[in-house]
Amino acid sequence: MRQPLFMGVDGGATRTRARLRDAQGRQLGEGAAGASNARFKDSAFAEVLKACRAAADEAGLDEGDLSRVHAGFGLAGTQQAWDRDFILAQPHPFASVVVDTDAYAAYLGACGDRDGAILIVGTGFAGLAVINGERITVGGWGDDIADEGSGMMIGRNAIRRSIWAMEGMAPLTPLAEAVLARFDNDAAKAVEWAERATPGDYGSFAPAVFEHAARRDALAMPILEEAARDVTRAIARLLELGAPTVAMIGGVFPEILPWLAPPYRDVCVAPESDAADGAILMAKNAFAERKLA
Amino acid sequence: MRQPLFMGVDGGATRTRARLRDAQGRQLGEGAAGASNARFKDSAFAEVLKACRAAADEAGLDEGDLSRVHAGFGLAGTQQAWDRDFILAQPHPFASVVVDTDAYAAYLGACGDRDGAILIVGTGFAGLAVINGERITVGGWGDDIADEGSGMMIGRNAIRRSIWAMEGMAPLTPLAEAVLARFDNDAAKAVEWAERATPGDYGSFAPAVFEHAARRDALAMPILEEAARDVTRAIARLLELGAPTVAMIGGVFPEILPWLAPPYRDVCVAPESDAADGAILMAKNAFAERKLA
Structure with a gap:
């Protein structure tokens, strides 16, 4: 049986990064593309695929190999179930796909699976704590009525x-x-x-x-x-x-x-790793749950 | 010779008020209409005329009497010469028309012709000082990058x-x-x-x-x-x-x-009077200058 591979995607309002690792965590390739905030719908998904295919290319994989890849997408704009569902409903070449927010992917990258918190202070501003598995957000309401400190x-x-x-x-x-x-x-x-x-x-x-x-x-x-x-x-x-x-x-x-x-x-x-690796952890966790189930 | 009459208009982003007085300062009538920020162009001028005609109606004047009326329009959005010129280029029934900003009309209403300052603290925020005849503005740059205190x-x-x-x-x-x-x-x-x-x-x-x-x-x-x-x-x-x-x-x-x-x-x-009376003073000053010239 062919070994599973894991792709992590960190997608936001300005760009998308994808990273491919094998089951042992070795990095096989990376790729980038344009904006993939889920609110951009079709174009967001197209950019996600573009970044993933670039990472697969760098790893020397062809299109058929993507059926070995379990993907985790950490995308801005997926707080709402209907936005996540839109992404999950798109046809894709992967073995499996899970979707969550870019903030959750950043948390997983920064803290692994342990309780912890991240605070994003960039152009925008948003915090996320995960305590006993429960997520609590702090800020993240945009520049009209929030984003102080950004x-x-x-x-x-x-x-x-x-x-x-x-x-x-x-x-x-x-x-x-x-x-x-x-x-x-x-x-x-x-x-x-x-x-x-x-x-x-x-x-x-x-x-x-x-x-x-x-x-x-x-x-x-x-x-x-x-x-x-x-x-x-x-x-x-x-x-x-x-x-x-x-x-x-x-x-x-x-x-x-x-x-x-x-x-x-x-x-x-400093975060342990970045949101692309957090998204890989998302994909691995989902894969492990399915194997146990 | 028929006595001159003076109409003052205070026009902003939400409404327009007009007031008619005779040369002795007796109030003859008042009228109101919708928004007349000069950036609204044709519709701004239409609302100005509507407010003026309502004031003339209340004074018992008919359309022909408007040729006795010297009008001063204090309108928001007339900081730029081209916006003032647009208003001045419209056909009107009055003996004369002068146009300036609503802030200048408010200053004239508040301070008469004397050196002084007004500060507008309402939904928005803007100040104007007139010192030795020179105007200096303070604030008034809108809600994106200014209007603190509003x-x-x-x-x-x-x-x-x-x-x-x-x-x-x-x-x-x-x-x-x-x-x-x-x-x-x-x-x-x-x-x-x-x-x-x-x-x-x-x-x-x-x-x-x-x-x-x-x-x-x-x-x-x-x-x-x-x-x-x-x-x-x-x-x-x-x-x-x-x-x-x-x-x-x-x-x-x-x-x-x-x-x-x-x-x-x-x-x-407290201001001595309001921007509509300031606009009447604008009209009177212009009338007096022409008589002297």
Whole structure:
């Protein structure tokens, strides 16, 4: 009998990554593709398959070999059963498919099967604790009414306070000058830009805030102090729920980490592995359950 | 020769008011109509005419009498010359028409022709100082990147912090319960609502924040303390520019006033009159200039 193989997919609003491992955990190949948030429906599934086939190609497998592959898809936008069911209803070449959220895949990658918590601080912001097998989310409600502490919010606050500076309501620091220069020092251009701006567009201002704060910029400092309070609020809650540590996910988390107070900083840990490996664990767990059943 | 009459129009994103006075300042009639933000183009001008004709009707004037009327239109959305020019290019039945922003009309109504400042704190937020005839704006950049201190922002913060409370990151106070009840205690419903919400929709939560804060609600207090800081920042700037006092405009300003520190509270004054009377002053000033020229 041919050995089973395991494919893990980490799919979000901007890109999809797939990784193939054998039953012993050896990595055979990796692949990437475009956005696969499940809300994108058909195009999301097409990108997932594209990333998987790229990983299979790298492993030297042909289409027929995919029937040996048990796949786990960790996809953004699959909180709702009907979105998961849409993905599960698509025809596929694999031996089996399981679907869950990208956050759950990130948790499995970060913590393995043990109780624990992850906190995503990137362009967006969301936490997940798994305690006694029960999942509890913290945040993740998007940029209109939540996502405090995210790169998006840090960038938005930089624009907000730079306009204060332009109008004489805050010090015109180097950060303010750098931000305003991107709008030709014209607040009306910032208003026009904001009408079309995505969370990622706002987040693109976050690196400048960290750079200027490192030089004690008077406008940058309170932005990061506020972001640190927002991150701390979520960490405190994840600990209170029973998580022993909080795994740091997302590009902004390592940057904000030194701004946290020691008792919170010290419980933040690097994830054991990533969401693609978490998705592989999803596929393996489902495979093991079927073998036992 | 027939005496000139003066019509003032205050037009914004939700409604239009017109008022007719004679040269001695006696009020002859008033009228109202729908939205006339100049960005609405033809429909804005149609609503302006509708409000003016209603005021003329109340004064007992017929269409021919409108040729005695000098009109001043204070309209939102006329910051840009091309938007003003569009309004001025429309055919009209009046002896003359001048157009300016609703904020300038509000300043003229509040301060007459003297140096001074207004601050609008309603659903939105914007300040205007006129010093030695020069106009300086403060804020007014909309809800994406500005409008801190507005009813919109107070409402948004109430939703934000109520979700914190729901998730165990803030005290579940009576304000939080009231806000969450409007979303059936389901944050996903708040996310869906926020996708379509207007600034006015957010602002509709502000009265509840003031009510609960009056009873020292632990969630409402910091929201209003933050809003008071935002309002104070603008007042401080308007004073620094040389305004002796700041006229309070907008429904939220009287509510937040008691939250300000005394040195700022004490310079806030009731406007002498409203933007419709300011627009009448615009029309009279233009008429006087032509007579002198």
